Each structure stands twice: as structure tokens, then as C-alpha cells.
Amino acid sequence: MAKVKRRDLLKAGAAMAAAGALGGQGLAQEFYSRPPTLLPRTRAPRVVVIGGGWGGTTVARKVKQQAPEVEVVLVEQKPLFMSCPMSNLFLAGVKPLEWLVFDYTNVVKDGVIFVQEKVLDIQRDRRLVRTTGGYLAYDLLVLAPGIDYMYEAIPATPR
Numbered sequence: 001m002a003k004v005k006r007r008d009l010l011k012a013g014a015a016m017a018a019a020g021a022l023g024g025q026g027l028a029q030e031f032y033s034r035p036p037t038l039l040p041r042t043r044a045p046r047v048v049v050i051g052g053g054w055g056g057t058t059v060a061r062k063v064k065q066q067a068p069e070v071e072v073v074l075v076e077q078k079p080l081f082m083s084c085p086m087s088n089l090f091l092a093g094v095k096p097l098e099w100l101v102f103d104y105t106n107v108v109k110d111g112v113i114f115v116q117e118k119v120l121d122i123q124r125d126r127r128l129v130r131t132t133g134g135y136l137a138y139d140l141l142v143l144a145p146g147i148d149y150m151y152e153a154i155p156a157t158p159r
């Protein structure tokens with residue numbers, strides 16, 4: 001997460017002071033205290049799933065199937081899904097690459113809300129997910145972001 005610099009704080013303070021001087025103190029306070037909402041809440045309970053790989057996509061579809069009244073939101077940073085399972089068939093020239101790559105149309109057809117954004121952090125106490133596009137409130141959160149390699153943990157790994 002980006003660090004707040006002293007200069008930024010001073011700038012924000014100056015902006016608030018200016019807004020206050022113009023009689024807009026309430027407005028300025030609201031601007032700084034309320035994060036932009038990506039998807040407004042409805043009355044439906046909401047499950048947010050982070051990660052649109054095999055894991056997250058399957059959970060999102062199954063939850064919607066089992067509980068249609070629940071709003072299921074799938075957050076994935078990429079527009080396309082590429083399957084590693086079955087990729088040997090592509091490597092061996094048996095199937096074309098398109099056979100392994102899908103967009104999320106069928107997931108949306110199943111009633112899942114697809115949000116293409118990157119998740120930046122999670123505020124568990126407020127049940128909020130911060131994404132590159134704004135905040136998402138949730139009742140239940142599923143984490144399926146896959147794994148990442150820690151190359152730095154392997155001694156003498158060339159970078």
C-alpha cells in the first residue's frame with residue numbers, strides 16, 4: 001500500500017481548510033471519510049469472491065446456484081481465464097490455445113456479478129475490500145487468489 005507522505009497530508013489539510021472557508025466543511029469531511037463505492041448495496045446478502053481461477057470461479061457459480069437470493073460478486077484482475085489443467089493438449093499441438101482461454105460471459109450468465117479490478121487490501125473489521133475501482137462491501141468473503149512464487153526465498157536464484 002502506498003505510504004502517505006507529509007506533503008500529501010498538508011495538501012489534504014489545505015484543501016479541507018479551503019472547503020471549510022467556503023462553507024463546505026461538511027462536504028469536504030464526507031469526501032475524505034467515505035470511500036468511493038464500487039457497487040452499491042442492495043437488500044440481498046453479498047458474497048465477494050476474490051480470484052477468478054478454477055477455485056474462485058467454481059465457488060462463485062456454486063454459491064449462486066445453491067442460493068440464488070445471494071448476490072455473488074467475483075473480483076478478478078484479468079479479463080480472461082486461462083486453464084493450466086489440460087494445457088498439455090495445447091503444448092502437444094492437439095488443441096488450439098483458444099480451447100484453454102475463456103472470458104467470464106458464462107459466469108455472468110449464471111447470475112454472478114463480474115468485476116474486473118485488482119484487490120489492493122481487505123478491511124476485515126469493516127467488511128470492505130479495497131480494489132483499484134473503489135470499495136466493495138461484503139457479508140462473506142472468499143479468498144481464492146492462487147499462489148505466488150517467492151523467488152527471493154531460494155538462495156542464489158538469478159533475478
Ligand SMILES: Cc1cc2nc3c(=O)[nH]c(=O)nc-3n(C[C@H](O)[C@H](O)[C@H](O)COP(=O)(O)OP(=O)(O)OC[C@H]3O[C@@H](n4cnc5c(N)ncnc54)[C@H](O)[C@@H]3O)c2cc1C
Binds near residue numbers: 056120144
Ligand atoms: C502448467 C500447469 C499445468 C497444470 N495442470 C493441472 C492439471 O492437469 N490438473 C490439475 O488439477 N491442476 C493442474 N495445475 C494446477 C492448477 O492450475 C492450479 O491448482 C489451479 O489453477 C489453482 O486454481 P486457483 O483458482 O486456486 O488459483 P489461480 O488459477 O492462480 O487463480 C487465481 C486468480 O486470482 C487472481 N488474482 C490474484 N490476486 C488478485 C488480486 N489482488 N486481485 C484480483 N484478482 C487476483 C489471478 O489473476 C488469478 O486469475 C497445473 C498448473 C500448471 C502451472
